[in-house]
Amino acid sequence: MSGADFLTADYPEPVEIEAEGPARFFNRELSWLAFNWRVLDEAQNPRVPLMERVRFLGISSTNLDEFYTVRVAGLRELANAGNRTPSSDGRTPEEQLVLINLNARALINKQDEVWEALKDEMETSGIWLLDAADLTDEDRTFLDSYFMSNVFPVLSPLAIDPAHPFPFIPNAGFSLALQLERPSDGRTLQALLPIPAQIERFISMPCEAGQQRYLPMEQLLMLKIREMFPGYEATGHCAFRLLRDSDLEVEEEAEDLVREFEVALKRRRRGEVVRLKVSSGAPPKLRNLVMKSLEVTETDVVEISGMIGLADLAELVSAAPPDLLWPPFSPRVPERVQDNDGDMFAAIRQKDMLLHHPYESFDMVIRFLAQAARDPDVVAIKQTLYRTSNESPIVDALCEAAENGKSVTALVELKARFDEAANIRQSRKLERSGAHVVYGFINYKTHAKISTVVRREGNTLVTYTHYGTGNYHPITARIYTDLSLFTCDPALGRDATKVFNYIGGYAQPEHLENLYLSPTGMKQKLIKMIDKEADYAAEGKPAEIWAKMNAVVEADVIDALYRASQAGVKISLVVRGICAVRPGIKGLSENIRVKSIVGRFLEHSRIVCFGNGHGLPSKKAKVYMSSADWMGRNLNRRVETLVEITNKTVQAQVMSQIMAANLADTAQSWVLSPDGSYVRADVEGQDNPFNCHRFFMENPSLSGRGSAGAGDVPELTHTPD
Structure with a gap:
């Protein structure tokens, strides 16, 4: 589907749904998982440089971890409390958790598969990940010195027995569980080796120029069991990493808000475990010890056949050769x-x-x-x-x-979640320094x-x-x-x-x-403007809405969009992440198109343009920029701004450059189908599919132009060929 096709395409009509029923919304959590599948797909995109694909793989893993520590943890609390209140799409917390678990496990399996493919490509490009069998005598000599100088001083090997109970492992903590035996007398020992986050996950090994060789830290530790546990040998082991509930609870009547947050942060460190990743093939006795000590059930455990902690791949990306990364880009000074x-x-x-x-x-x-x-x-x-x-x-x-x-x-x-400290x-x-610091609302x-x-x-x-x-x-x-x-x-x-x-x-x-504010009126203003476009359509006037967000899930706003679509308003949404809008349904949303852009840069700007009876783009349009996504939390429980842009040059920049380029993009775009699936924009036959990120890198903003004026800066009032 080209950029022009996106604005005019007819969707195939899916199964009929009730216009007033919960099926008119997509599930928020499953929509988020669909976004993370799109991120993972960039790790397989041949148009993306190799080590940037490795970066996308790491991002998909980090995203999934945060999803579990916040969203899944919250749903678990509701389910455990017996809460059966359905979400806007009609599913109870328990029903959502079942679907999330199935989807997330499939996603993790796919991450493992992608990682194996990327490793092969990395080897072809001269980047090697080693295991113990690959080490030469020179490598082992190097590692002897490296271990004693850089690793051994920060390790804390721990025996697990009645005198040494299982220690506390923090959120995202990565550890090795060990079964040990002393050959001299046959004595057995269970032990734990927490791997401090302060040491690098990958050890850079000596190699020839033009190559990079790395040994994962867990491989080194298994080679050094005798140094950490003298007289013992490992008879079994497994690696594991856990995720804890990371939501904060703060007393509303706290007299000292800063102190209350400091206490809450300490509580979060000790949150309930919501997911445990364990290396496959773990000895059953060792696996059961870890599960029992962390109080997790089989439902919470995911076996990983590949690498645990793919987020650590960022270390490899940061050291990658320039030719395996995006070409350098220097932001412009206006x-x-x-x-x-x-x-x-x-x-x-x-x-x-x-x-x-x-x-x-x-x-x-x-x-x-x-x-x-x-x-x-x-x-x-x-x-x-x-x-x-x-x-x-x-x-x-x-x-x-x-x-x-x-x-x-x-x-x-x-x-601000995860930035509180x-x-x-x-x-x-x-x-x-003498500044007056305000903490806002509870x-x-x-x-x-x-x-x-x-x-x-x-x-x-x-x-x-x-x-x-x-x-x-x-x-x-x-x-x-x-x-x-x-x-x-x-x-x-x-x-x-x-x-x-x-x-x-x-x-x-x-x-x-010129400003609208949530929670005191922004939502009402948005719905009023959407309804006004519906009135223009009913009068036979041009009626159109363009909007760009990170997420669209607020039910009242979505219902307003459906009413506008039914009235004939053409609605084009660029929604990077979560989208609960079901587009292209006859009699409900046949005039709504939704796309997501995933590429080199993370789409984060929030924009909304109303044709105001003149279609889009138009000098008579109403144009706004905002800090808020169209979500319940942003419109009802946050202080957010919606700023009307009245300067004509800035309006043209937002509509005819930024929004038009986003709508025209095919290189990085996914189109949302009525059934909830996302389909990559069709670039077959396009030697150089239009990439909005590349366009913005190459063309200065209209309003930042100086004495040269704005006349020679491209405006995308039409979709590029």
């Missing part, structure tokens, strides 16, 4: 910023500027704040922080600003991405505002596609200030001018 000698405020004063990351450098966001920290005319900075890096230049800039005497308010979200550290660093996560800088210019105060669709995280910004809107529009500045007042002082914002 021409307008260069024309103004790097002065962000001067560039923004000229007109609104939308940057498309990672194609335009995220360093511009850092520069915006760093410049504000040192500018004597800046009097105040306000900043939301949901996720950021450990050594964050954003936090450093805020600290510098506070130390320079500026009023700095940082809204740090402690409930890092955010606690950042909040304390900010407080030490019941809501603050997921909005906003930064304001108040600058004295003449006799007035001017507010410069940054709205983003992604986190203030300079590392993930290299691979996540996101939007950054810089503006000094007074209305957007006032809106941002009201949002900060709402989060910091619970002051419900009134009379927002």
Whole structure:
């Protein structure tokens, strides 16, 4: 299916479904698993460089682990509590767990199969993974020294007997279980060898130039049993890795929120085991010891015939030869910023500027704040922080600003899953610098991405505002596609200030001018705009919606999309991950098309365009960028923003560049079928299928153009041939 076909294709009509019944929705959890199958498929995509395919394999494993520690753990709690409340698609928690288990086991088996194929290709390319039988005498001499210098000092071999009970193994902990025997007297011993996460999984072995040879750490440890357990020999062993429930529970009435989160983080480390991966062929006695000690049932155990812990393959990718990776890419500095000698405020004063990351450098966001920290005319900075890096230049800039005497308010979200500890550290660093740190709401996560800088210019105060669709995280910004809107529009500045007042002082914002906020009205605005398109269709006017999200599962919004489809609105959705919309059903959703893009960069920006009675693209369209996916949590239980874009150049950039290119993509696209399956876009006969990531790498953003103007920048108002 080509890009043009995607917008107009007729789906084959599937089995009839009730328009009001639960079958109108796809199951959220199974849809997520379908996304991870698409990620895994990139590990087999011949158009992807070899070691990038290895990276995709590792990502699929990491994704599945997180899915189990959060989503599956939550469903288990509901099922164990006897909760039979069905999801929107009509399945109880217990029914969902059965389907998840079948699907996930098939996915793991496929991961093993893909890994075996990739290993063969790696060997052809000069990258070898060894086992003990492959080692030469020189290798063993090297390993003797390596083991004593780099491994032995951090190991803690543990006997398992009544005096030495089975130890606590943390989430994602990787260990060897051992059956040992002393030849001198026949004494047996069961033991455990936890493998610290602080040591590398793969040992780089001496080799000839142009080759790479690695020995997995577990292979080395099995060679060194006698050094760790003198006098004993291994008669049996198995490797295992476990996953624990990683959800946090926080007391709503906690007097000290930071302290409560620190306690909750410790509780999470000791969460119930939700999955145990064990190497196949494990001695039954040893396997039963591990299962009994960790209190898991057979349902929770998965036998792995290949490598346990595929996420560790990232070590091999990081050391891979450049010719086996994506070609290097350097993000652009917008021409307008260069024309103004790097002065962000001067560039923004000229007109609104939308940057498309990672194609335009995220360093511009850092520069915006760093410049504000040192500018004597800046009097105040306000900043939301949901996720950021450990050594964050954003936090450093805020600290510098506070130390320079500026009023700095940082809204740090402690409930950012898996980043809670890092955010606690950042909040304390900010407080030490003199910044005012706010933690927001107990019941809501603050997921909005906003930064304001108040600058004295003449006799007035001017507010410069940054709205983003992604986190203030300079590392993930290299691979996540996101939007950054810089503006000094007074209305957007006032809106941002009201949002900060709402989060910091619970002051419900009134009379927002170009901004919609969840949980106080964004969902209602979206449904109203969708219904308005349905009204245009009923009047015989052009009616069209384009939207790009990471996930679409909110039932009320989906039902609004169905109503619009029934009225004749043409709806094109680009949904990277979870999608509960069932497209192409006659009488329900025959005018809805859904695609997913999986490629070099992680699609993360959230965009929605309404034709507003004029079709798309159109200068009369309503265009928005958002921090929120269309999920219940985002629209009902988080503080999120939906920002209307009124600048015509930025509108054209979003519709005629970003959205049009996403809709036109065939190289990385999957089309969602009415039965829930995803089918790769048909690129047969295309020598160079259109790749939206490549297009963005090669073409500058419209609104970032400088004195050269925007006239020579391609706009994708039509699908490329």
